Amino acid sequence: MTIELTARGDINLDTVFRVAWRKEPVRISDKAMQRIAACRASFLRLIESEPPPIIYGVTTAMGELASRKLERDERDRHARIKAFAAATSFGEPLPERVVRAIVLARLTNFIEGNAATSPRIAEAVAAMLDGGPMPIVPSQGQGGAGEILALYPLFAALSTRFDLEVKERGSLINGSPCAAALVADAALAARRRIQMAHKVFALSIEAFRAPLEHYDAALDGLWGDEQEAAALQGLREFLVGAGDGRRNYQAPVSYRIVPRVLGQAHRALSGAERAATVSLASISDNPVYVPPDEAHPLGRCISTGGYHNAMATPALDDLAAIWADICLLCDRHASKLLNGKVSLLPDLLMADRHWADSDGHGNVGYVPMAITGYLEQAKLAAQRTFIPGTESAGAGQDDVATTAFLAWTKEAAAGRCLDAAMAMLAMIASQALYVTGREAPPALRPFVADIRAIVPPVRDDRVLGPELARFSEWFTGKVFEA
Secondary structure, X not given: OOEEEOOHHHOOHHHHHHHHHOOOOEEEOHXXXXXXXXXXXXXXXHHOOOOOOXXXXXXXXXXXXXXXXXXXXXXXXXXXXXXXXXXXXXXXXXXXXXXXXXXXXXHHHHHOOOOOOOHHHHHHHHHOOOOOOOOOXXXXXXXXXXXXXXXXXXXXXXXXXXXXXXXXXXXXXXXXXXXXXXXXXHHXXXXXXXXXXXXXXXXXXXXXXXXXXXXXXXXXXXXXXXXHHHHHHHHHHHHOOOOOOOOOOOOOHHHHOHHHHHHHHHXXXXXXXXXXXXXXXXXXXXXXXXXXXXXXXXXXXXXXXXXXXXXXXXXXXXXXXXXXXXXXXXXXXXXXXXXXXXXOOOHHHOOOOOOOOOOOOOHXXXXXXXXXXXXXXXXXXXXXXXXXXXXXXXXXXXXXXXXXXXXXXXXXXXXHHHHHHHHXXXXXXXXXXXXXXOOOOHHHXXXXXXXXXXXXXXXXXXXXXXXXXHHHHHHXXXXXXX
């Protein structure tokens, strides 16, 4: 279904999901196109007014030459320069869904006329989402003061199809659509990861026979936090009909704090969703055109730092941090389940010791070691992202770099480590139910069936690595399922 865009508020998380993840096309409404055309006409009258206004990249040169005014006969020549020297980044490309999200977010500056671009450019950008192959945009080497290292290659082919007019090149490469798209993508994925975490930890709770009082509805009000209440409710949803025979004393700390930690995951998700919602609808162009009003009948252009998105990176860092913390809980739960003195389950969660090694480990017993490896990788990825300087700028204007690409790359890495850790904990919990002859609560039975379809119960010694790899990929596939 084609999505019609009339106002910048139409570009939101739901739109990103439909356009970027489900590959639905967009159309700029007739009303919006009329507004774009009207703002373009007012803008052209503005730059022809006397005395000529100082507008970066339009009536002046760009970068370190911003102080040089352009004569009227120079403006068109300056606008037509097809200089893509900034397209120097390379390396692992961004996923196509992220590139589509960037293109969608680019339209925010256009839709209400704030880019002062022509209708033809707005239509051309929207047409990039019609289903054709997307340009390659590297995820690495993005250390520019804004996002031009990504936006130049994204719009290079489009730019060659037109004789660009004043302001049009800047309308394609300035602003922060990348940061908006990256935090939106992470927020959409985080929703799915937290849903999966509810299932995995509920299954672990059942496998361990942890007392259900640790997740009692009374805690919703006693703790007084809506995010922790959401985590408690998410766990209880999968524990309805849980088995009896539970221990009559408290479980280890790693089991009791699950709703607190998952509450922080909900809190980080809420922050990412807010950052995405604000960023997607934010006018970030530089210079930005403010449409006509009573005081400014031709509108006005002002230079800003809108291209530096300062809220996306902390939101991404918070997600990466909670993914690392949840990896730690996976590590602790797996070790506790496999320790019969703690879990009160059969040692090794295996039937026979004849195929255990000299240390008494069956192959399931080595799974927590692999979780620890992913945990440490997640912790490395979860280091806070600070604003870097750009030393190469020397005495120029571009003395501070953007951070969203760095933060997104780390958050994505930490998220995939969590997928692996949850897959391994889920497999161990499934095995615990198998060797004790128990069924999962009704809401978890389809999940257990999915687990066992990929990693069947372990009855004798076999190589588990390839099965666990497939199961980890299954988790990641569920996170990004369109």
